[in-house]
Amino acid sequence: MFVPNGLARATVRFKPAAFVGTFVALAMAAFIVSACGILLETGLRASVPPVRYADVPVVAAADQRAHLVTGHGEDREDDAVPVPDRAWLDNSLVAKAGSVPGARAAVPDVTFPVQTRAGGQVTAHGWGSTAFTGERLTSGKAPGAGEVALTRGVLANGTVGDRVSLTTADGPRTFRVSGLTKAGAPTVWFTDTEAVRVSGHPGRVDAIAVLPKEGVSAGDLKSQVEHALGNRAEVYAGGDRGTVEDSSLAEAKELLIALGGSFGGIAATVAVFTAMGTVALSVAQRAREFALLRAIGTTPRQIRRSIATETLLVAPLAGLAGLVPGIALAGWWFGQLKEKGAIPEAVDLSVSYIPLVSAVGAVLVAALLAGYAAARRPARIKPGQALTEASVERLRPGWIRTPLGIAAAAGGCVCAGLAASLTGEDAANAALGIVMLFMLAVALLGPLVARACAALFGLPLRGAGASASLAAANSRTNARRLASAITPIVLAMAFSSVLVFMHTSEERVTEEQQRDGIVADYIVTSDGGLAPDAVREAGRTPEVTAAVGLLKTEVLVRANGYLDSASTQGVTGSARDLARVQDLNVDKGALSLKRGEIAVDASLAENAGVGVGDRMELRLPDGTKTSPRVVATYERGMGLSQVTMGQADLAGHVSSAFLTEVWTKGGSAGGLAKVGTVLDRADYTTAQSLDRELNAWANTVMAAVLGGFAAVAAANTLVMTVLDRRRELGTLRLIGSTRRQVMRMIRWEALLVALAGIALGTAIALATLVPMMKGLTGQAPYIPPLVYGSFAAAIVILGLTAATVPARAAIRGTLDP
Numbered sequence: 001m002f003v004p005n006g007l008a009r010a011t012v013r014f015k016p017a018a019f020v021g022t023f024v025a026l027a028m029a030a031f032i033v034s035a036c037g038i039l040l041e042t043g044l045r046a047s048v049p050p051v052r053y054a055d056v057p058v059v060a061a062a063d064q065r066a067h068l069v070t071g072h073g074e075d076r077e078d079d080a081v082p083v084p085d086r087a088w089l090d091n092s093l094v095a096k097a098g099s100v101p102g103a104r105a106a107v108p109d110v111t112f113p114v115q116t117r118a119g120g121q122v123t124a125h126g127w128g129s130t131a132f133t134g135e136r137l138t139s140g141k142a143p144g145a146g147e148v149a150l151t152r153g154v155l156a157n158g159t160v161g162d163r164v165s166l167t168t169a170d171g172p173r174t175f176r177v178s179g180l181t182k183a184g185a186p187t188v189w190f191t192d193t194e195a196v197r198v199s200g201h202p203g204r205v206d207a208i209a210v211l212p213k214e215g216v217s218a219g220d221l222k223s224q225v226e227h228a229l230g231n232r233a234e235v236y237a238g239g240d241r242g243t244v245e246d247s248s249l250a251e252a253k254e255l256l257i258a259l260g261g262s263f264g265g266i267a268a269t270v271a272v273f274t275a276m277g278t279v280a281l282s283v284a285q286r287a288r289e290f291a292l293l294r295a296i297g298t299t300p301r302q303i304r305r306s307i308a309t310e311t312l313l314v315a316p317l318a319g320l321a322g323l324v325p326g327i328a329l330a331g332w333w334f335g336q337l338k339e340k341g342a343i344p345e346a347v348d349l350s351v352s353y354i355p356l357v358s359a360v361g362a363v364l365v366a367a368l369l370a371g372y373a374a375a376r377r378p379a380r381i382k383p384g385q386a387l388t389e390a391s392v393e394r395l396r397p398g399w400i401r402t403p404l405g406i407a408a409a410a411g412g413c414v415c416a417g418l419a420a421s422l423t424g425e426d427a428a429n430a431a432l433g434i435v436m437l438f439m440l441a442v443a444l445l446g447p448l449v450a451r452a453c454a455a456l457f458g459l460p461l462r463g464a465g466a467s468a469s470l471a472a473a474n475s476r477t478n479a480r481r482l483a484s485a486i487t488p489i490v491l492a493m494a495f496s497s498v499l500v501f502m503h504t505s506e507e508r509v510t511e512e513q514q515r516d517g518i519v520a521d522y523i524v525t526s527d528g529g530l531a532p533d534a535v536r537e538a539g540r541t542p543e544v545t546a547a548v549g550l551l552k553t554e555v556l557v558r559a560n561g562y563l564d565s566a567s568t569q570g571v572t573g574s575a576r577d578l579a580r581v582q583d584l585n586v587d588k589g590a591l592s593l594k595r596g597e598i599a600v601d602a603s604l605a606e607n608a609g610v611g612v613g614d615r616m617e618l619r620l621p622d623g624t625k626t627s628p629r630v631v632a633t634y635e636r637g638m639g640l641s642q643v644t645m646g647q648a649d650l651a652g653h654v655s656s657a658f659l660t661e662v663w664t665k666g667g668s669a670g671g672l673a674k675v676g677t678v679l680d681r682a683d684y685t686t687a688q689s690l691d692r693e694l695n696a697w698a699n700t701v702m703a704a705v706l707g708g709f710a711a712v713a714a715a716n717t718l719v720m721t722v723l724d725r726r727r728e729l730g731t732l733r734l735i736g737s738t739r740r741q742v743m744r745m746i747r748w749e750a751l752l753v754a755l756a757g758i759a760l761g762t763a764i765a766l767a768t769l770v771p772m773m774k775g776l777t778g779q780a781p782y783i784p785p786l787v788y789g790s791f792a793a794a795i796v797i798l799g800l801t802a803a804t805v806p807a808r809a810a811i812r813g814t815l816d817p
Contacts, residue, residue, distance in 0.1 A: 023318045024716045025278035026367055028709055029271040030322025030359045031329065035705075036267055037355025038330035040260025046253045048242035048346035053209060056132045057218035058225055060097055060208040060233040061244045062087035066556050066619040068563050081563045082250040084554035085621035085654050088204035089233055091196055097208045100224035102216035107131055108205040110195050113528065113656050114188055115167040119676075121528030122154055122186040124168075126195035132209050135189075140179025147178035149189040155180075167531050169200035169657035200657040201622070207244050208233070242346070252343040259333075263702055266436070268362070270495075270706065274488055274713045277443065279311070279370035282720065307371040315367040319360035326359065327351060333701065340697065405444030412437035416767050434771070435498055438764040442490050450483035453756035467744035485717050485753045486760065489795055492710030493761020496791060498768050499703040501783050503696050505773045506638070508782040513639025514685050520581035520663040523684045526676035529658025535572050538675050544667035546580040548573030549659040551647050556619035559607040563619065566604055569641035570650035572659060581663040582640060588612045589632030593646040598628045600644070601637025603778060605630060618643075620653040638777065711795070714757070715802035718750065722806040729811055739811055743804060750803035754796045 053059050064087050068079040091108060098106030107128045114124045127142050127149060140160035143149045148164065155164055155177060162177045166188065181187075190198065196205060212221045222237040229235065236244055243249055290303055334349045415433045442449055524530065524538060530549065539547040549572035556563040571578055575591040584591070584599070589612040591599050600608075600616065610616045615627040628645065637643075651657050662675060669678045732742050769781040 022279050022282045022367070023314055023321075025274065025713060026315055026318035026363045027322040028712055028716075029268075029274065029366065030319040030363045031326045032271040032705065032709055033264075033268045033362050034323050034326030034355055034359035035329040035333070036260045036264025037358055038260070038327065038349065038351055039256050039333065040264055041352060041355050042330075042334065042347075042350040043253045043256025043258075043260055045350045046249065046256060046343075046347050047239055048246050048249055048344055049239065050241035050245060052133060052245050053207075053241045055134070056209040056241065057212055057237060058210040058221045059236045059241050059244050060089065060093070060210065060225055060229055061206065061236065062089045062623075063234050064247055064250055064623075066563055066623040068558060070561065079562050081556060081565075082247075082254060083619065083621065083623040084556065084565060086206070086247050087623045088201055088206060089208060091203050091205050093229055093233060094205065094208050096228045097210050097225050100210075100221070100228050102212055102221045102224050103210050104213045105131065105211045107209040107211070108192055108196060109207045109209050110199045110205050112169075112195075112199040113658065114198075115528065115531060115658070116154065117165045117167075117172075119526070119528075119531075120186070122150075122188055124188045124190060124195065124199075126192035127189040128192040129209070130189070132211065135181050135187075137179040138182055140177070143178045143189055143191050145191060145194065146175060147191075148175045149179040149181060150177060151181050151185070151187050153186045154188060168198040169532070169651070170198055171532050200654070201652050246344050246346070248344055249347070252347060255337070255342055256334075259698075267702075267706055267709075269436075270439075270491060271709060274491065274710070277370070277484060277487060278713065278717060278720070279367050304372060308368060311364070311367045311371050315364045316360060319363045322363070323356050323359060327356075329705075336697075336701075401444045402448070405441050405448075408437050408444060409441035412441060412767065416771055418771075434768045435494060435764060438767060439491060439494060442760060442764075443487055447483050449760070450486055450756070453482070453486065453752075453760070467741050468748045482753065482756075485714065485721055485799075486757045488710045488714035488717055489754060489757025489799070490761045490764065492707045492714060493758055493791065493795060494764040494768075495710070496703040496707035497761065497765035497783075497788070499699045499706070500787065501765065501769055501781055502772065503699045504784055504787070505769065505777060505779070505781040507696070509777040509779055510639045511685070513636040515639075517583050517585065517636040517640045518581075518681050518684065519583050520665055520681070522664045522667055522669060522672055523679045523681075524662040524664070524672050524676040525660070525679065529656050529660065530662055530676055531658065534659055534662050534675050538662045538664050538667070538672060541664070541667045541671040541675075543671070544664050546573075546577040546665040548577045548581055548663050549647065550661045550663065551650055551654065551657070552641070552660040553621045553650060553654055555621060555643055556623075557604060557608055557643070558617040559604065559609075564607075566601075566642040567637070568621075568643040568645065568650070570645055570647035572647045577665075578644075580665045583636070584634035584640060584644070585636050586632050586634045589630070591644070592631045593644075595646060595648055596628050597631045598643055598645040598649075599632035599634060600630055601642040602633040602635055603776075604637060604642050605633045620650065622653045624653055711798055714795075715798055718753070718799060718802035719806045722746065722803055729807065733811065742811060743807060746803050746807040747800060750799045751796065753803075754799035757799075758792050758795055 050056075050059075064083055065080040066083050068081075070077050070079070094106050094108045097103065108126060109129050110124075110126055112124050113121050115121055130136075137149065140149065148166070150164070152158075155162060158164070158177060158180075160177055160179060163174050164177055165172055165174050167173075189195075196202060210221060210225055212218070218237045222235050226235045293303060294300075330351070331349055334343070337343045338345065338347070412434050415437060524534070535547050535549040538544060541547075551570035551572070553568050553570070554565045555568045557566045571593050573593075575593050578593070579591060586599070587602055589599070598616065598618075600610075605611060605616075608616060610630055612630055612633060614630050616630050618626050618628065620626055626649075628649070634644075647659075664672060669680070672678045729742055732745075733739070766781075769783075773779060773781040
């Protein structure tokens, strides 16, 4: 059994203040790592319980991912991306599923919207689905050809035999009411055949519900159905059936995995390395103690064991202390995402021992590695040399850190040059590498960078009085201490600036393009979508000179070797009328809305490597492959839509074929009110900005998590460095310096640290944002002065507070008798 040695136990017991900073840094690291780990685990485990298919043991559905396969053999790669809408199965597979030996019946299931004459939207199904959902007629009979069964809420005061007008994707039509049910939500049932035909995607079904014969297990039935359908369908049983009902689950899982994995990986790496820096600082501050121990005969092995023991005493407790706030952060973050509709309500936060143990283990290993690395030199050098270096900081750069730091800085410059020549997502991905490489360079070259900053920022201090001159001299001669304080400030400034100003830059370009591109006088919308004849009705309104309908959705575009989503509008109307309500700023070609032809944003076309006249590989909203011809490119895709095509090319590939909006030139709000909710340009722009709030909120939260952690780490480091200078501050008081002079010196030092960190962080942020925005928007980044000023002011206030408060306590303690 491992027993902590007496020296380590005595150090922790009698000098706890020396370990407080280490404890805080390690606890914060565990806080970040555990929160991100919980989100990642939730993304990997996320599922929704079956509701509609609760009584169906086996369900077959289409693969809800679009696949881009590249390479062959060992080099084969499959880029799988969730389809923007929903993929459907061919109706012919129903018979195959129903023919397996264990199947009693196979029921085609479709769900689609229809509209009533009053404009309300209701959900429609095929009547066969009632075999597993349990609805029962209270009067009448099951629907036949030209008939529907419906809930009483759909037809006010209606009875069996009445006629009801319903609008489907094919247009309005009158049906006879064959029966009524008591189901809660407004619902309409067609015959299975008619439901498939009028669903908007004829010949295809959402899913196939397979009911078993008596005595057949779900596992056996699933195997039989999988064999019968082959690779043309995904077959689900057990808890996986809920995935078929809620297609948004795939996007939610992707979001959580991205937050917990991609961002979480960066955040965890930053947190661990910052904690390692704090541990190294703590060990370095006790260089005099280790030198004395070496002088009295302590062996290098004993010193290393003592440091390891101290780490084992502090790190596990710090890790455990960080778990509770980490769980709280993950719960709050998850709850906010659920409130904003990014995660289905049925998904629960998954908290197990895995991310918690991993967080504690990560900080423990990081602390051990940092302690060993910091103690390597004092444990190996000769006792006399150790005493010398404990008194005067060694100026010679390290032979390992320096080359690695130079390589990281060079890599950051290369990535910056590469990102400047890229567009779209490639530029964004390269930008992440820029931040990490430059941050790694600052961490490795810390003493050299700090000495350069002290020389540069110290120049104006030399003529600002004795306290300022002494502050400049202290900064130059204690570069390692200065580097420990600057690094977390650089981290806070760089990451917060990149995440926040990336959004402000995109938002500014979007607003400009919307302001210049929306030339319609009115935009008509409806929560349930607009009827197929909405464009014709709007066009007949007095004073309307042009009217077009837009079906808003997304498609997947093959760009830079990957499938990326692109905002898309399917247009009902002529290209001439579209130009009268939207100024897309066409730069090449001419708009056309013929079948098989599209216009695309110029940046997207460049990213995909296509031009006017080329074929562009797309995946439609349901994942269907197509290669329309590009007839025009335009400049305002970010503010309007990145892809423009005829609505006929999208019809049959979306869950709801109802128009999203109708744009008109001329007319009046009162005259258009009969079509739907009328918005003018300003109201529409505001409504569109609400759709971007989730991205803005996500960026802000990530900036707050990283920036907040870095800010706490910076304050923690400053407190540690100031408290370690009790002897120095006491000496200054003994040789005649007044309390005011000493405090003024501390404030000047803190100001120098803050300004150096702000300058370096700003430089890294600009090196990241400039190429990123050039690729994404084609413009320079937009940095709101007030936001940037608030960042800088917060860092200055934090630095001054973290330095002056412990300094005042240190001076008071030193002068006590």
